Amino acid sequence: MVTAIGTRFDGVMLDDIRTLALLAATMTTGLMAGYFGLYAHTIMPGLKSAGDHVFIASFQALDRAIINPWFMVSGFLGSLVFTAAATALSLGSEQRSLLPWAAGALVLYLVAFVTTIAVHLPLNDALKAAGPPDRITDLAGVRAAFDETRWVRWNVLRTLTTSVAFVCLAWSLVLQGRLAG
Structure with a gap:
């Protein structure tokens, strides 16, 4: 069959493209689950015990990087x-x-994506807007306004949704393999 872009796709080629898309989706979603998970179980608990100056400086540096x-x-x-x-x-x-597995993964990832844009980015941007920690006169007030508890709570949601999305995509790969074999 000839597509609008003039490339010929037969069944095998389309299956290969679908498999590559599933592999790329699984890999990138797994990376995101790991990234959000790392914040949930290591970075934020580690920063929680840091003083206000260290917390603000470290979080600003991580966010810029x-x-x-x-x-x-x-x-x-x-x-x-x-x-x-x-x-x-x-x-x-x-x-x-x-389809249900890939679509489910897409919906779950969209939850994490929207949560990042709606919750995390505004909190991160407000913390960066406070300026360098050496110039902040009320470090405790800036940290309190950041609302670590809210940031962490919503990050747990991102961690869970991306982890389940990863499982859905991994299962899609299993099904793709069974159907191709």
């Missing part, structure tokens, strides 16, 4: 794009049994 092309492509945006592609490639295919 995370905004980079590698993180955006290999995880945060990559997971969304690859999972959406895997879901779309399962529509109307002979392997439609993949």
Whole structure:
């Protein structure tokens, strides 16, 4: 069959593209689950016991460092794009049994994505906007306004949703393998 872009796809080639999309979605979603999990079980508990100056300086440094092309492509945006592609490639295919798993992973990742934009980014940006910790006169007030408890609580949601999305995508790969074999 000839597509609008003029490339010929037969059943095998489409299956290969779907498998690659599923692999990329699984890998990037797994990376995001690990990233959110690392914050949940190591970074935030470690920073919780730090003094206000150390907490603010460390969190600001981490937040500045995370905004980079590698993180955006290999995880945060990559997971969304690859999972959406895997879901779309399962529509109307002979392997439609993949669709609920890929779509479920997409919905779960969207929850984490929206949570990041709606909750975490505003909190992170407000902490950065406070300026360098050496120039902040009320470190305790800035830290309290950051609302660590809220940040952590919503991060647990991101950790859970991306972890379950990862499982859904891994199961999609198992099903893809069974259907191809």
